[in-house]
Each structure stands twice: as C-alpha cells, then as structure tokens.
Amino acid sequence: MTDPKPEIENVRVFIRVRPLNKKETSEDRKNVVLVDTAENLIVLNKDGNGEKRKPYKFDQIFAESSTQMDLYRVIAAPIVEKVLQGFNGTIFAYGQTGTGKTYTMAGNFSNSDSKGITPNAFSHIFTQISRSSEEKSFVVTVTYLEIYNEEVRDLLSANPNKKLAIRERTDVGVYVKDLMGFTVDSWKASPNY
Numbered sequence: 001m002t003d004p005k006p007e008i009e010n011v012r013v014f015i016r017v018r019p020l021n022k023k024e025t026s027e028d029r030k031n032v033v034l035v036d037t038a039e040n041l042i043v044l045n046k047d048g049n050g051e052k053r054k055p056y057k058f059d060q061i062f063a064e065s066s067t068q069m070d071l072y073r074v075i076a077a078p079i080v081e082k083v084l085q086g087f088n089g090t091i092f093a094y095g096q097t098g099t100g101k102t103y104t105m106a107g108n109f110s111n112s113d114s115k116g117i118t119p120n121a122f123s124h125i126f127t128q129i130s131r132s133s134e135e136k137s138f139v140v141t142v143t144y145l146e147i148y149n150e151e152v153r154d155l156l157s158a159n160p161n162k163k164l165a166i167r168e169r170t171d172v173g174v175y176v177k178d179l180m181g182f183t184v185d186s187w188k189a190s191p192n193y
C-alpha cells in the first residue's frame, strides 16, 4: 500500500521575478526572463535564439506583477499552519544580490501592501493563537542571526559584532552557542494576513 500523498510536498521551490528597477529601465535594459505561469515554466531568453531556450519547471513561478500577499498565501501560509500544528518549517530565500530576497522576506513593515513574508507570518501566527481554544498553549520564541562570510552574529544581542560559534550536540544537533532567544506574546503591527 502506498502512503497517502502529503498535503504539501516536503520541499517546494518557487521563483519570483522582480520588475526592472528605475536604473535598469533608464539604461534601457530588457527583461530576458520569460514566464509561463500556467505551466510554471521559466525560460531565459538571453541569446534571443528560440531553439536554444531551455525551460525550467518549478512548483510555482511568480511573475513580476505578483503581490506580497500572492506569495504569502501560496508559499508561507501552509507552512505557518503546519507550524501551528507542531511541525517544523523553513522558508529560505536564495538569489544573487539585488534580486529581491529582502523585499520578499521582510519588505516594508509599515506599508501593508509591501509587507513581506516575515511580518505577515507574525500576524498570521498571533491571529491564529488568539483564535485557538483555551486547551492549547503556544510558546513563541524568536532568534535573529546573520551569517555573512561564514561568520555568525546575533542581531538581537546587545553586542551584535561578536562572532558566535557553531556547535553540535547529540541531543540538539547543530546550534549556535550563546544565541539569544526571546519569548514573545504579541505582534503590534496591524494584521495583514
């Protein structure tokens, strides 16, 4: 007997194409990324040679017109729902400099249309906790670290310049020594999600 298909795959990979910025437009640069959102295919039209174009397929491609909330609903909301049920979840942004990782993950916290995955996840988590039955209890803890040039720093520490060590223990696995964790019980920004 085969296992039932999981509700969401364990690993999903998405592409977001960002619009050309003002500088790129003023330099008359052209978008070389062709997106087929129906088939979730992406093609780099670099050479302009149709025969050489190779399509790449992903779980979903977000075209440049997609909104922060379009991404949140598809990418993050199912993971946050699973986390609230007690599963682990990770959302990871990858791309070369200037491609929109910070915009997608953080965005602009003070503008509701530009809020990225992180502030929308905070709203989502605390909204769901406030609606849950009293028999359930939740503990929300936050840590915030930077890995840059293979050096780890704690961005919530009073001393964020201090380099931290990566350690491993059989009971907890890989961890960052002395990383600060704070328990939080609310999120003050207006909810978006």
Ligand SMILES: Nc1ncnc2c1ncn2[C@@H]1O[C@H](COP(=O)(O)OP(=O)(O)OP(=O)(O)O)[C@@H](O)[C@H]1O
Binding pocket: 017, 018, 019, 021, 095, 096, 097, 098, 099, 100, 101, 102, 103, 104
């Ligand atoms: N989907 C988008 N819509 C509008 N503007 C965007 C979008 N994605 C990125 N931008 C803008 O493009 C610029 C570069 O984006 P961002 O800083 O998020 O890139 P990054 O991948 O985090 O770069 P780095 O690795 O250098 O930190 C920013 O000005 C950002 O506001």
